[in-house]
Amino acid sequence: MVREQIEKRGVKNSGVLKALRTVPRHLFVPDLYTNQAYSDRPLPIGLNQTISQPYIVAVMTERLILSENDRVLEIGTGSGYQTAILAEIARWVYTVEISEALAIQAREKLAGLGYTNISFFTGDGHSGWSTHQPYNAIIVTAAPQKTPQPLLDQLADDGRLIIPVGDDIQQLRIYVKSQSGLTQEELFPVRFVPLRKKDPN
Ligand code: SAH
DSSP states (O other): OIIIIIITTTOOOHHHHHHHHHSOGGGGSOGGGGGGTTSSSOEEEETTEEEOOHHHHHHHHHHTOOOTTOEEEEEOOTTSHHHHHHHHHSSEEEEEESOHHHHHHHHHHHHHTTOOSEEEEESOGGGOOGGGOOEEEEEEOSBOSSOOHHHHHTEEEEEEEEEEEESSSEEEEEEEEETTEEEEEEEEEEOOOBOOSSOOO
């Protein structure tokens, strides 16, 4: 998976590649899809949600330019796969999930795999998680129509935020905060599930 889908398409960061080789993706997909866990596509994880395509996980993580001292906020825990990748690289991961059922599953899975540098919160990620701000990096894995201001506010100086923005056709956007202000860059079109306002389940 890593060689064919990720390195060949230009992801080079050694920490990201190592994390992708370490985390057992098949443990994060439903039993029905175990045989497709390493294929080049997103997969259903129940409750109408998906685990992101491996390449997208890789690119988004690489763009966060994580170092081992970084504290990262993730919005949309989902299966917990992206959470594990982040926890392999960064010092601490704070992850927010609106669906209580998915949050519980992910917490149990990640604890079972031995991760001890992840904090979980069940709630609406539009507000970020103010308790632990500021974050060196923020990753959003569901798409809002526009970037929620609290996420920009909770970024540290030199912080990076990566987020899909839009309705049907979304753009993957990266913000970088610096002393001189905020820059933003559009990367490429993507398809994520919507960032919801409340848990429908
Ligand atoms: N990174 C996850 C992707 C999960 S899909 C993975 O690889 O498995 C997006 C997730 O965002 C879903 O679990 C969905 O329940 C969650 N979500 C949707 N709206 C949300 C919101 N407002 N706040 C937090 N999580 C949200």
